[in-house]
Amino acid sequence: QKEVEQDPGPLSVPEGAIVSLNCTYSNSAFQYFMWYRQYSRKGPELLMYTYSSGNKEDGRFTAQVDKSSKYISLFIRDSQPSDSATYLCAMSPVGGQGGSEKLVFGKGTKLTVNP
Amino acid sequence: DAGVTQSPTHLIKTRGQQVTLRCSPKSGHDTVSWYQQALGQGPQFIFQYYEEEERQRGNFPDRFSGHQFPNYSSELNVNALLLGDSALYLCASGADHENTEAFFGQGTRLTVV
Numbered sequence: 001q002k003e004v005e006q007d008p009g010p011l012s013v014p015e016g017a018i019v020s021l022n023c024t025y026s027n028s029a030f031q032y033f034m035w036y037r038q039y040s041r042k043g044p045e046l047l048m049y050t051y052s053s054g055n056k057e058d059g060r061f062t063a064q065v066d067k068s069s070k071y072i073s074l075f076i077r078d079s080q081p082s083d084s085a086t087y088l089c090a091m092s093p094v095g096g097q098g099g100s101e102k103l104v105f106g107k108g109t110k111l112t113v114n115p
Numbered sequence: 116d117a118g119v120t121q122s123p124t125h126l127i128k129t130r131g132q133q134v135t136l137r138c139s140p141k142s143g144h145d146t147v148s149w150y151q152q153a154l155g156q157g158p159q160f161i162f163q164y165y166e167e168e169e170r171q172r173g174n175f176p177d178r179f180s181g182h183q184f185p186n187y188s189s190e191l192n193v194n195a196l197l198l199g200d201s202a203l204y205l206c207a208s209g210a211d212h213e214n215t216e217a218f219f220g221q222g223t224r225l226t227v228v
Contacts, residue, residue, distance in 0.1 A: 004157075006157070008155065036219075041221075041224075042221055042222075043119070043205055043219035043220050043221045043222050044158070044205070044219045045219070046216050046217070046218075049216060088157050088158070090157075101209075101217075102148070102160050102163065102171050102173070103148075103150075103158070103160065103207075103217070104160070105150075105157030105158050105159070106157050107155070107156055107157045108155075108156075108157050
């Protein structure tokens with residue numbers, strides 16, 4: 001069993017839709033959870049960073065972590081064509097190390113938002 | 116601030132050859148991590164350098180080696196290239212013991228033929 005599972009999609013939605021992206025994990029040591037966005041031929045860029053269970057909101061993006069179920073989600077409200085990208089979940093057992101922690105990534109979900 | 120810069124952007128090598136990829140971290144960052152991202156997969160951690168030493172290593176063979184220089188820049192070396200080494204190689208930099216995130220470069224796309 002992989003440490004982090006993520007449905008690769010692809011996922012295609014109309015502009016304005018609410019998008020739900022999910023990952024499950026098996027390692028209970030994971031404490032820090034991240035969502036990265038990766039445009040084609042680019043490096044990943046950090047969207048959301050959360051610690052332990054709970055919700056975090058940033059503009060149109062909401063990240064949820066349920067450690068009891070080992071399940072994390074990213075919601076995108078009012079999706080835009082510019083949101084079309086691959087979304088990667090990433091996790092780490094430690095954090096707050098200035099970005100020097102080892103990250104374990106999911107496979108990524110390819111999202112297309114159609115105008 | 117140029118962020119994390121990687122060179123070259125693209126590279127084609129033949130099986131059995133050796134390759135060196137380079138990374139300059141974001142200004143103020145002192146740790147460099149390398150990841151391999153195969154097509155359709157998420158990045159996989161190769162290793163991390165801090166204070167010119169390899170601090171952590173992922174599940175990669177000894178053919179993968181690295182180096183960090185006094186100016187914090189880093190190199191990734193891969194010997195005896197295999198077709199399966201074809202991937203996007205990402206460098207991420209961070210500032211040890213500071214409350215900041217890892218920043219990724221745009222990657223080097225390596226094709227082994």
